[in-house]
Amino acid sequence: MPTIPYGRQSVDEADLAAVSAVLTSDFLTQGPHVEHFEAALVEACGATHAVAVNSATSALHVAYLALGLGPGKRLWSTPNTFVSTTNAALLCGASVDFVDIDPQTYNLDPQALAHKLETARRRGEPGPDVVATVDFAGQPCDVASIRKLADAYGFRVVEDASHAIGASWRGEPIGCGQHADITVFSFHPVKIITTGEGGAAMTNDSVLAESMRLLRTHGVTRQVDRLEGATHGAWYYEQVALGLNYRMTDIQAALGVSQIKRLESFIARRRTIAARYDVELTDLPLKTPWQSEDSVSAYHLYPVTLDLQRLKGGRKAFFDLLRARGIGVQVHYIPVHTHPYYKRLGFQVEDYPCSERYYESCISLPIFPALTDQEQSRVIRTVQEVSFDLGVD
Incomplete structure (x- = not known):
């Protein structure tokens, strides 16, 4: 596929x-x-x-x-x-x-x-x-x-x-x-x-x-x-x-x-996809993105954070298995201050712990207007299967 x-x-x-x-x-x-x-x-x-x-x-x-x-x-x-x-x-x-x-x-x-x-x-x-x-x-x-x-x-x-x-x-x-x-x-x-x-x-x-x-x-x-x-x-x-x-x-x-001219329809489709993820990814070893009541997201990304204590092999194993099964997940972002160039400016790992904790467990799932219902079903099914395969007994 x-x-x-x-x-x-x-x-x-x-x-x-x-x-x-x-x-x-x-x-x-x-x-x-x-x-x-x-x-x-x-x-x-x-x-x-x-x-x-x-x-x-x-x-x-x-x-x-x-x-x-x-x-x-x-x-x-x-x-x-x-x-x-x-x-x-x-x-x-x-x-x-x-x-x-x-x-x-x-x-x-x-x-x-x-x-x-x-x-x-x-x-x-x-x-x-x-x-x-x-x-x-x-x-x-x-x-x-x-x-x-x-x-x-x-x-x-x-x-x-x-x-x-x-x-x-x-x-x-x-x-x-x-x-x-x-x-x-x-x-x-x-x-x-x-x-x-x-x-x-x-x-x-x-x-x-x-x-x-x-x-x-x-x-x-x-x-x-x-x-x-x-x-x-x-x-x-x-x-x-x-x-x-x-x-x-x-x-x-x-x-x-x-x-x-299609901005509103693009956003509407992204929100529909996100809403389905919110429902169908419950009870898995991950957390779906929280949304503020003050805002309405454009859902450029759908980042989930993994419960690493419930997954064997950590984020890398989860990421690699999804990629191997045709789900093109990504990670957003490596904290800026941890890059070599910024370390040379004096920044260090552990300077910004919330950003670093988020990075250690985050994965972005597919979300774009042309994602079909069938493709999203495949994403959801594969995330569920990988969660089961890597789940800690």
Whole structure:
């Protein structure tokens, strides 16, 4: 039988037609579809501005730069994320630190953040200039509580919502900018919607939006009101900042415009799959993901944690058996601070015990809109069989 992956894009005939139309048009790179996609993101999320770029990592980088991260500045984030969340801050020249996760949500723990902030203040140590939250697996972080801390301690908030377009917090869509200064989305193929590779930064701050637009295109502008000298003519442009080529192509944007029309149906299918897992994986040596009453998850991932005392061979044996039987499970994430590069920065194993305990027992099961009921039955049946095979008598 073919392997069922943990995630996969859903591309239909409308998507193919949208991309094909661009390929025969006058614009392949920065054309009208980029603006169309940005407008669709604004409509879907309720923010004032969307800045589309070529990856979520690029979106994080321009967001951090726009907020002034650089040498001598500090970013705090969660260890339970992909390395890009903090790597982008290091690329700005800033330093990074971490706050442990809530053991229920697997997101950055606001209480742990409050304690760390107060400890730093009491010791006369500098706090963060930016805190980057992560909406892990699609469940929104408690950014409302973090916003209150931001107002009290004077830092900015970036919400890394790479997993969470289509999710909501207390009835407000993620990306609306109610609590975060900037929210970042990812459109990688395994995410909720895809542009192949791609990302976007959402904000309600026009100054931040303009800064990110400038940074995504080499720091070059043709806008007369931003030129520092007199224009030489219609061809004239100036580099007024140090930017990069982070532009999204019109090919990618056309796919995004088509995909976002199905955002609600994609999320609905993911929630249906998750609800079935919740019911049919009970009474096994594992724990299904807890969900906050304040949020509605986008269910980018369906991470379970194993009861290792009830399983012979531990997580690796469980993982290997599922993979051998065609269930393409994955692990999200190796805590960032335990990677060799971050150890060389001074971080150590056991620095953030909740994140490390979660990592030691987590496995992500397949969840994506095109997962059929029959395929999900196969996943459930195989998880049950492997649990029985490895169960401690």
